[in-house]
Amino acid sequence: MNSIIITRAGTHSTIQDFGRFQYQHLGVSPSGAMDQRIITELQKIIPNHQNQFLEFAYVGPSIKVKEGSVKICVGGNCNMSIQKNNNSQLECQPYKSINLFEGDELIIHNTIDSVYGYIAFEHGLGLEPCLNSYSTDTKAGIGSINRPLNDEDIFHISKDVSSWDLISIPKPDLEKVTNFKVYPGPQLQYFSDNTLQSFISSVFTITNQSDRMGIRLKGESLISSKSHDILSEGILPGSIQVPSDGQPIVLMRDIPCTGGYPKIAILSEVDISRISQLPPETKITFDLQTIY
């Protein structure tokens, strides 16, 4: 038996996978990793990840091997180091597999110029799926672990590491995008041509009121010429909804399942991952695609 203990939980660490689907009509949000590009890359290094990825934001977790040994890989742009059980310190890099032995501690200090990072574990973390997924929606209390990770959480990994060979991939080119091509939203016609012009020609700032549910933007007020109150309807991540204060919100992975605000536009799937990595105060712009 191998086990690890969370010695510091970090700002907001949760278990995520590619999402929980087929349950949104029962009020269950899709959730899943905010930046799905990174866990896609990590699959190449730890193919047997069992879909149990640890997602962290800003200050990352510290993880100590309590018993046995584990093979892991970190993805994202972050500062980290390993405190060996003989008190020596080791440098380590994202996208390179890391072998950790009893007493070793991986310390993820923080993400650099980005928000989210991930850890893949060979053979997963010994978790049972919840509604066919390992993802966590902390607000709805759904997940293999239905809350953010805490200090002292322990995971048991029954299978031993299959090979200690070090595997790495070139650091993926996850370019930082601040201009987003968006598609027309279902309520595009709720906004006048002038307002649409402001939407595509002005700069919006990401605020610190942003989380796994949504990214709140600050900028030119986008007031609907019709109404900011629509009959609730199904929504999908990436939708840009505009409540009555005119300040748009980009809905992210832990979306409410139905929503009653008009949606001016929607991001493409890959842009949800891209925008999730932009820290507060980042300036962004939108470019409306008409042919799709």
Place this chain on the structure above:
Amino acid sequence: MYFKGINSYGDRGLVLDFGNETSKSISQEVNETFLNISNLNLQSLNIIPSFNKIVVIFENSKIRDQNKDKIIMKMKDTNSQTNKKVTKTWKIPACYNEDFALDIKIIQKIHQITKEEVINLHSSVRYYTYYIGFMPGFPYLGDVPSQLITPRLATPRVKIPARSIGIAKNHTCIYPKVSPGGWNIIGQIPFDIFDLQSSYPSLFLPGDRVKFYSVSLSEFEKIRKYNFSLNELIKEYSS
């Protein structure tokens, strides 16, 4: 036929539009169509019915476009009325005891009726499940008798107890778990309606009929102690 058309929702979604209004007959068509589309076993990620729309979500635009025609063909197939038997009729015990009926006085005051009248009116109607939303397993039921139509609370409550029955506008609901919310709370039911251990976790499904019947506090506590599983609840309280 209330179906008005099918539109793209970004690069990977579709919106099936059933008009701008909300009524039980539109909702019935929405929910029948929802079941028909679900039975197509499309490569979709989610199919989400609401009052007057169905949103279908795919992984990408290619899969969306491959599946769009199948949905349109099903929409034109007017003979697919096979789903009526799938929906259930529920008889749900409700305790309107003052410990649970946090806002019943507001409704009494607005409509100038007694507590007994509120209870009799609320339990007199066989409600229709418009859709499930807001939080896992939360049913939007309606319509409540006109003498019970009440606006949302001016200041939403921070913590509504799990299993509470609420009224807002012409709808009534059950909160599956503790939640903030603005509905007027008039009672509580004695069992959970959302079970993560079940592969089909929600007790109610869109299109189900729900009738409440009033139980005393002692009956409520007796049922509460049984700790029914979702399957036992289906056997015991639905037909």
